Amino acid sequence: MNTQSTVRLANKTLSQVPKSIVVPTYDRSKLKSGIVHVGVGGFHRSHEAFYTDAYIQQSGDLDWGICGVGLRDSDRKMQAILEAQDYLYTLIVKHPNGSIENQVIGCLTGFMLGCDEPNAVIQKMADAETKIVSLTITEGGYNFNPATNEFDFSNPDVIHDLANPLEPRLVFGFLAAALKLRMERGLPAFTVQSCDNIQHNGDVTRKMLLAYCHKVDSELAKWIDAHVQFPNAMVDRITPATTEKDVAYLQDQFGISDQWPVTCEPFHQWIIEDKFSLGRPQWQTVGAQFVDDVTPYENMKIRLLNAGHSVLGILGSIHGFGTIDESMQDAVFSQFLQLFMDSEVTPILPEVSGIDLTQYKQTLLERFANPNIKDSLSRICSESSSKLATFLLPTLVENLQRNGDIQCASLVLAAWCYYSDKGVDRFGNSLNIIDAMSERLHNTAAQTANNADAFLRLTSIFGKLIENQRFLKAYQGYVEAIYNDTNVKNHMQLMLMM
C-alpha cells in the first residue's frame, strides 16, 4: 500500500519525481512549437512525442516542441487532463520479462480544441513558427472510400466544411484554411506528416487534401501541389488503451498522480521518407530511420502486424478472448496467425535487401505474446470497417489476382460478418463494438440468414469482391460453418491440418 504523499505531475513538481523515473531536463519554458499535431491519443504520445522528446533531450534543440490539437468534443478530457499537468505525462514501457521503465515526456507545449476555437487552431497552424503539421487521425480520418480510393464528398462533415471554411470539423478543412493563410501571407508551406497505418500515408493525405482543396479554391490547390511535402512513413509501437490500473500503478509505486499516462511495449520503429518543406528534428539521432522509399517497410508492417492484429481480434472476440496476449497463449490462434502470415501475406511481399521477413515475423509473435501488454480486442477491432479495408483486403485481392491462398482471410471476413450480425461471443456475451459504420454493418450482416453473401453487398468496403467466384465459395462456406458452429477454433484447426 502507498504510504508516501502524492505529487501531481506538473512543472513545479518535476524535481520531486523519484530518481528511477527519467524526466526531461531541458528548459520547457523556452520550447517553441515547431510541430502542431492533430490526434493526441496514446499512440502519438508513445511514438512521435517519445522520439521528439528524446531528440530535444539529447540535442537541446528547443525549436521542436509539439502543440497538440484535438478536433472533436471527445478530445476535451485529454485537453483538461494534460492542461492540469502542464502537458506532462508518463510513458510506462512494459517488457515481456515483467520489467518496467517509466519516463516523463516533456515535449508537448499545449493543447487546442478545434471544435471550441477553430480560428485559434487555424492561426496556430498558419503561424511562422509551425514547420510541420503531423496527424494521427486513424485510418477512417482520411475520408476516402476504400473501394474507390477517392475522397468521400458525401460525408456530412465535408459538406459542412465546404460551406463553413473558417469553422471546419475535419482535418482537411483546417489544413486548407491554414495553408491558405500562409499562401496569402507569403509564408512558406509546412510539411504535412501522416503518422497513421495507411500504405503511402503521405501520398493518401496529399491526394485527399488536394481533392478537397480543388473544391475550395483552385489557386490554393495549385500552391499546395507545388509547395507542400507529404512524406510517407511507417510507424510502429503497440500502445494499448490506458487503464485505471496504469494510473494506480504510478500512484501506488511512486506517489505520482498522472491522470492519463501511456503504456506501451519497448519495441518502436519509425521509417520516414526524407521530404520536408521546412526542416525537421534530427529524429535519426534517436532511432528513426530515413529512407528514399518506405513502400517495402509499410507493406510488411501493415499487412503482417496490423492485419495480424485484426485476424486475432475478430476471431478471438468471437471465441471469448479479451486481449491479444490471451489469444496468443492459445496454440491454435498463434499457429493460425503464423499460417496467415506465411501462406497469404509473405508470398505477396517482395524480397527487400536488409529486411529479414522470417525474423520480422518471429519478433511479431513475441511482441503479440508480451504478457504485460494487455491490448484489448475491443481496441483492436474498433473501426474494423476502415482497418480491414486497409490492412487485410488488399492482400486478399492480390491473392485472388495471382491465384494465391485466401482461406484465412475468407474465414476472418466470415467471422466479421457473424461478429457484426450477432454482436456476441460464442457464449452469448455482448461485444463492445466501436465502429463509425456499426449500424450499417449490423443491418447488412443481419441479412445473412436469408442470403449467405449479404454482408459483401457493402461495396464501399468490399468493392467487387462479391463477383469473384473463388472467394465467394470460400466465404459462403465459412459463413455457413461459423453460423452452424460458433466455436471458430474448430474451423481454424481444420485449416491448420490441411
Ligand code: CS2
Ligand atoms: C493495431 C494498431 O488497432 C490496430 O489496428 O493493429 O494500433 C497497432 O497496435 C499499431 O499500429 C502498432 O504500431
